[in-house]
Amino acid sequence: MKELSKLLGYREEIRVVDATMRDGGLVNDFHFSDEFVKALYMTNLKAGVDYMELGYKGSKEMFDVNKFGKWKFTNDEDILKVIGENKDTGMKLAAMADVGRCDYKTDIISRSESPLDLIRVACYIHQIPAAIDMIEDAKRKGYEVSCNIMAISNAQEGDIKVALDMLGQSPVDVIYIVDSFGSLFPEQIARIAHLYGEFAEKYGKQLGMHAHNNQQLAFANTIEAVGDGVNWLDATYNGMGRGAGNCYMEHLLGFLRNPKYNLFPVIRFIENQMAELKKSGAVWGYETQYFFTGLLNQHPRSAIAFTKEGRKDYAQFYTELLGMD
Amino acid sequence: MKELSKLLGYREEIRVVDATMRDGGLVNDFHFSDEFVKALYMTNLKAGVDYMELGYKGSKEMFDVNKFGKWKFTNDEDILKVIGENKDTGMKLAAMADVGRCDYKTDIISRSESPLDLIRVACYIHQIPAAIDMIEDAKRKGYEVSCNIMAISNAQEGDIKVALDMLGQSPVDVIYIVDSFGSLFPEQIARIAHLYGEFAEKYGKQLGMHAHNNQQLAFANTIEAVGDGVNWLDATYNGMGRGAGNCYMEHLLGFLRNPKYNLFPVIRFIENQMAELKKSGAVWGYETQYFFTGLLNQHPRSAIAFTKEGRKDYAQFYTELLGMD
Numbered sequence: 079m080k081e082l083s084k085l086l087g088y089r090e091e092i093r094v095v096d097a098t099m100r101d102g103g104l105v106n107d108f109h110f111s112d113e114f115v116k117a118l119y120m121t122n123l124k125a126g127v128d129y130m131e132l133g134y135k136g137s138k139e140m141f142d143v144n145k146f147g148k149w150k151f152t153n154d155e156d157i158l159k160v161i162g163e164n165k166d167t168g169m170k171l172a173a174m175a176d177v178g179r180c181d182y183k184t185d186i187i188s189r190s191e192s193p194l195d196l197i198r199v200a201c202y203i204h205q206i207p208a209a210i211d212m213i214e215d216a217k218r219k220g221y222e223v224s225c226n227i228m229a230i231s232n233a234q235e236g237d238i239k240v241a242l243d244m245l246g247q248s249p250v251d252v253i254y255i256v257d258s259f260g261s262l263f264p265e266q267i268a269r270i271a272h273l274y275g276e277f278a279e280k281y282g283k284q285l286g287m288h289a290h291n292n293q294q295l296a297f298a299n300t301i302e303a304v305g306d307g308v309n310w311l312d313a314t315y316n317g318m319g320r321g322a323g324n325c326y327m328e329h330l331l332g333f334l335r336n337p338k339y340n341l342f343p344v345i346r347f348i349e350n351q352m353a354e355l356k357k358s359g360a361v362w363g364y365e366t367q368y369f370f371t372g373l374l375n376q377h378p379r380s381a382i383a384f385t386k387e388g389r390k391d392y393a394q395f396y397t398e399l400l401g402m403d
Numbered sequence: 404m405k406e407l408s409k410l411l412g413y414r415e416e417i418r419v420v421d422a423t424m425r426d427g428g429l430v431n432d433f434h435f436s437d438e439f440v441k442a443l444y445m446t447n448l449k450a451g452v453d454y455m456e457l458g459y460k461g462s463k464e465m466f467d468v469n470k471f472g473k474w475k476f477t478n479d480e481d482i483l484k485v486i487g488e489n490k491d492t493g494m495k496l497a498a499m500a501d502v503g504r505c506d507y508k509t510d511i512i513s514r515s516e517s518p519l520d521l522i523r524v525a526c527y528i529h530q531i532p533a534a535i536d537m538i539e540d541a542k543r544k545g546y547e548v549s550c551n552i553m554a555i556s557n558a559q560e561g562d563i564k565v566a567l568d569m570l571g572q573s574p575v576d577v578i579y580i581v582d583s584f585g586s587l588f589p590e591q592i593a594r595i596a597h598l599y600g601e602f603a604e605k606y607g608k609q610l611g612m613h614a615h616n617n618q619q620l621a622f623a624n625t626i627e628a629v630g631d632g633v634n635w636l637d638a639t640y641n642g643m644g645r646g647a648g649n650c651y652m653e654h655l656l657g658f659l660r661n662p663k664y665n666l667f668p669v670i671r672f673i674e675n676q677m678a679e680l681k682k683s684g685a686v687w688g689y690e691t692q693y694f695f696t697g698l699l700n701q702h703p704r705s706a707i708a709f710t711k712e713g714r715k716d717y718a719q720f721y722t723e724l725l726g727m728d
Binding site: 079080082092177263264265267269279280291293294295296301302307320326328329332333342345346348349353364366369373391392393396 | 404405407463540588589593594597616618619620621622623627630641651653655657658669670671675677678689691694698715717718720721
């Protein structure tokens with residue numbers, strides 16, 4: 079059982095990361111209006127959010143800048159134009175850089191010349207060496223750096239241990255537990271957090287949690303991780319994120335006890351901006367089809383297609399998914 | 404941490420209780436068509452559900468039989484007409500009897516003459532003596548009997564201990580942990596299950612879990628309870644239940660490892676019947692307003708009113724709720 083003090087007290091080391099524009103951007107191809115972004119930024123400041131992730135550092139060689147909103151690329155000049163320099167606010171700015179989908183050597187400039195503070199490297203487990211090259215590059219440029227190892231529910235424990243040992247020896251600051259498919263139960267999160275914790279302790283790293291809501295467990299898995307010593311917590315407004323979405327920011331701030339966090343500005347933003355976003359056609363959040371892919375530990379792409387096609391033949395879809403196993 | 408064997412193995416003692424018609428009936432005033440009820444019954448049989456709760460044994464003195472569907476009253480003759488005798492199916496039938504809202508002495512007949520097997524007595528903590536009178540009455544008539552102590556998130560631990568000790572000495576078979584307001588976190592469920600477990604062990608009782616989904620924790624709290632030794636688990640199709648609803652039957656059957664449980668018939672029923680029910684205007688499930696009442700540990704009635712009025716002014720509503728504290 080978790081200590082009672084963890085229910086009523088709080089850990090100063092907790093960091094809340096707003097991933098709305100990054101994971102949520104996967105829903106609307108990053109077409110957020112400047113007004114939305116500015117309002118979200120102001121809300122995060124009021125809510126006490128520690129890090130705001132603005133989007134991806136996507137390669138302009140690989141992705142058509144005319145097809146995506148600007149936060150697929152998160153150019154420094156766009157940040158400065160929409161948000162400003164973000165000086166002395168107490169909140170830090172982040173962008174995600176995917177292994178193999180980012181020209182990090184040229185597109186990520188020195189931190190001293192950028193409004194960004196944190197580079198979040200994302201990779202699959204077989205890409206750890208490439209991730210470490212990106213981590214070292216970002217560290218040399220002065221950034222805080224985290225690493226998301228994605229889709230670990232499909233990885234072997236032996237491989238995960240090797241990856242954690244390699245990351246431990248790298249200059250990365252934070253290693254994330256990522257439940258990409260929303261397939262993990264809290265009992266498994268506890269076990270994974272314990273495993274990651276051994277390496278975090280050995281190498282002096284922080285741990286993070288990034289959850290998906292396929293089985294309506296994103297919040298539960300996130301607070302399970304809190305109880306297991308994980309300090310960096312991803313959340314998004316209204317749970318906006320790919321497919322079934324993520325841990326809801328409002329749930330997480332309602333749970334955390336540090337008085338620096340404020341729920342009320344989040345509520346106002348949900349009323350004013352998120353409702354509008356939904357009306358404009360952005361679709362995310364728990365539905366039966368996402369439960370299926372989560373339960374079967376599969377990538378949500380087939381459930382996303384099911385949603386887009388307006389299908390409702392759940393039994394047929396489930397049978398198709400079983401055929402993919 | 405939970406034992407690994409609890410993740411991959413299973414406990415024979417687990418009992419799944421389908422509460423769709425009872426808690427879900429609060430959404431549509433128990434207006435389920437006979438076809439729906441018959442199909443649900445057949446589905447539960449195929450899915451391996453252990454108990455099917457058909458509705459309330461509501462007092463016909465207090466409630467107008469013309470205003471509610473028949474499952475507000477769950478007359479034996481209606482069960483026989485729609486479902487039949489339910490002989491030798493392996494699944495048992497249940498009805499809920501609320502303290503103070505049920506003429507149990509006359510309306511609950513001897514089990515040998517009724518298709519019902521289980522009487523679920525529901526009470527608030529100050530009504531335990533009345534609940535015990537009902538428990539003894541139902542036991543004398545030959546039923547299995549459970550007791551739901553509602554709204555314990557607002558009760559004092561000292562009072563709960565007294566209640567558990569009284570129930571322990573009664574002939575009740577199962578004592579339910581009930582998170583009426585959907586306000587409890589899994590860490591609290593663990594603590595409560597531990598407390599209930601002391602009395603269950605002392606008096607040889609089983610424990611049950613009935614969760615609400617206000618913070619999207621109904622499933623998480625239910626499987627937390629499983630890990631804590633709770634064997635009787637309430638769930639509803641698509642989570643249908645008052646306000647934010649309950650633990651989803653599909654999630655629970657996806658989690659449980661006993662091969663007697665089958666998810667597929669549940670999926671087919673969701674496609675064929677639950678979608679139709681939603682189209683007909685029945686509204687339930689997680690929404691922001693239910694999160695507020697859950698977080699603030701309040702009865703969901705104000706959030707239900709907010710929903711019915713079609714309000715979307717979340718910030719104003721939250722402010723109103725704070726004023727009720």
